[in-house]
Amino acid sequence: MAEPMRIRATMAGDVADVKVLMNHPMETGLRKDAKTGQMIPAHFITEVIATVNGTPVLAAEMSGGISKNPYLGFKVKGPKAGDKVAVSWADNKGDKNSVEATIG
């Protein structure tokens, strides 16, 4: 997809703190284009999956009710510095993106 996702994953004690910023218009489908007067079609991320070392830790369903350029923060107990966290998303038009980071 367009711009890369940004991710930061750091250990705080025995908990991995992960913050992700996704790039996406998150159109609800309820907005009107000011110039054309036409409704802007719904275009939003529908699912986000996160894994740590390949093990799923988060499976989220989203809607247009999430703000544009979705921010997501979550925490996982058990990983250690050097482990890999991967986050990927898919939207209602079939677009997708993913990013991987090493927990610092």
Next chain:
Amino acid sequence: MNALRRNVLKGAAGAGAVAVAVAAGLLKPTQAMAAWNKAAFDAKNVGAALNGIGVADPADSKDITIKAPDIAENGAVVPVEVTSDIAGTTSIAILAEKNASPLVSNFNLSGGALGFISTRIKMGQTSLVRAVVKAGGKSYTAAKEVKVTIGGCGG
């Protein structure tokens, strides 16, 4: 199974990214999620939305903390952080009760993920922001009112 699963697997413009991700073992086809819960997300009231995610009569809980501004200046971007101290939390759903579609998002947790979610939501008007937590086969809830000065659902 359904169009969404096929779309996720095949992809269109994103085919390259998926291929790389699959090759790197990041996103296995089997990890594609089940169909998006349209019934829950299209529901126009809280009851129907909760029904859609398999929840009825969640118990009020003081072990759920919602951190959100008392007054949101911009309804398009309202930071919401939900912490569930209930043991065995398996999911956290966030609702904005007066939005046209109250269910904003549902987060399923596994593999050591804690009962914690931080995100930003849109709110059309002042309303309760509600968190619904599933843990140990039961459901719990808490809510916090967020006043909105400029609605953020567009239009």
